[in-house]
Amino acid sequence: MGITTKDLAELCGVSRTTIHRALHNTGRINPETKELILRTASKYDYRPDMLARGLVKGQTYYIGVVILDVDNRYFSQMLNAIVAEAKKNSYFVNITLHEKNKEDEKEQLCRLVDYHVDGIILSSINKGVEYKKFLENLKKPIVTIDNKIAEGIPFVGIDGRKAAADGTQKIIEKGYEKVVFVCPPLADKASENVYVHEMRAKGFQETLAKHPHIEGVLIDSWDYFDLSHGELDIKKRTAFFCTGDMIALDLIQNLKERGKTVVQDYGIMGFDNIDFLRYVSPKLWTISNAVSEVATTAVNLLFDIMNSEAAETEKILNSVVVGGETL
Amino acid sequence: MGITTKDLAELCGVSRTTIHRALHNTGRINPETKELILRTASKYDYRPDMLARGLVKGQTYYIGVVILDVDNRYFSQMLNAIVAEAKKNSYFVNITLHEKNKEDEKEQLCRLVDYHVDGIILSSINKGVEYKKFLENLKKPIVTIDNKIAEGIPFVGIDGRKAAADGTQKIIEKGYEKVVFVCPPLADKASENVYVHEMRAKGFQETLAKHPHIEGVLIDSWDYFDLSHGELDIKKRTAFFCTGDMIALDLIQNLKERGKTVVQDYGIMGFDNIDFLRYVSPKLWTISNAVSEVATTAVNLLFDIMNSEAAETEKILNSVVVGGETL
């Protein structure tokens, strides 16, 4: 490390307190002394030790981010927006992955606290009131995204239920007679936080309930390739509604290998509107989940909480159905 | 924050030094005292303050990563591998973006030093001996990826020159009579570090020199849509070699809008082998750039340097041409 306030004090022949005053222009100080100190500081390229400052101030200008991983799904877009927004406020981002390990997630959170991050953005795999207590015990401002933990924990996201309802409605309007909803195993909900997909499935089912003449199927299994193929109905126009663009794209590939062509043999809609879709054809129908907005909103909500000026604890953003060529 | 060593000392009726010895099983200590201390520590859920430790030890278990951005190109894959590898070694990752701003990059690096990161991984936009000095002045272990700064600065990457040469060779073998190399403006090299693309262009040109009967064109401009279209030759079978998969995909889209179909009207090869290519058809010919390997190698080289046991300062990994359907 470079020069310290102590060194500066010696160089300028004053006390460290005076140095401090000059550097932070706080309190009364002789303009000339200040001038001298500032000149010397820049001459020797003084930079404050942020660790020391963090230790005494209890504030580090770090926010911690705990997510599943970085290259999957829309996390990279999310992270990019988070880092950019944090940077605007001179904040650093400490990113850690829980990789779907619930205990690991806890450990990562604790470590972030050990390092005095000022706040945390979390995409959790845990949930429930028990976990809520754990989070509260951390005594750190936290904003969750994606999965809700429990009522009362700040959350930013879209209304997946409504979005999925809209998507289902759109599919039905397009004249499909059978709609197959494809998502990860919801049965895991006992052990895992699948809130996002639960909500989407709910939206699907609710819309379906309004259309008794439409056949609805829910596939929540990792075997969705085989199951989906099995659900393809020759007599009924069938569409798949996948709770993620990646799932949709994978499904399209798989059905192609089985000789089924999208649009011709079946319709399909994804969810997320990941930016890469623009390179995929036919263009996938999907649902925007406002990833950048969620990210920046989450960061700003976090800042508000950190400054204890947060009005609401939950922000639900709009999402829209995005037209394509696969229906 | 929670309980401190001072609190533990009071609770156990010993000095803080003894607490320290128990916690780190260092030096001689009475097994019973140790036992008591450990029990009390876990009972009160003691966790060391990493800021304080970092301040005195001068080691924070943080590595800093400075890159262009997260969602672009292969940076997300890169980052994911970096974070995962760091985590294996109980290291945290502090990620910052320079967003192509050279001064910003410097500032980010300085801030990382202010926070005592133990080492840095850098994908730089700066270059040259001047900058090398700047980096050395930081007095922090640094490993660069993507763009080389200058000789002597640790670097991990592939041999882009050879890779591009191989790619060009493959295109020629496929019977194309005209090869158009598409990359970002190399003229910017005075102001920007375009090392990666320079090397690739060089490899292209070298192979071309060996085949005098093949027409070669180098497009290094952001206007590459128009220029590429203009280079399409009806008399000669033409292929584009793009120095990035994203450029290739964008070009394909653009030419499609102009009524030109890949394979039929022209051949094309990308570079990077980003994982998303598996959803794109026709399957793009490309060149693997070993992104995860580069990342893990970079992290491990950094660790070696940090432990001053680095043998070599540069690691060049293999890359291969990846077959597709676009030639």
Next chain:
DNA sequence: TTGAAAGCGCTAACAC
């Protein structure tokens, strides 16, 4: 086997 004391670099309360 244990403890006292100093120090990392900074901030903040209080006195002069």
Next chain:
DNA sequence: GTGTTAGCGCTTTCAA
């Protein structure tokens, strides 16, 4: 307007 002092929580000599 400036300086003294104590303290953040930990580690590390040195002495007992």
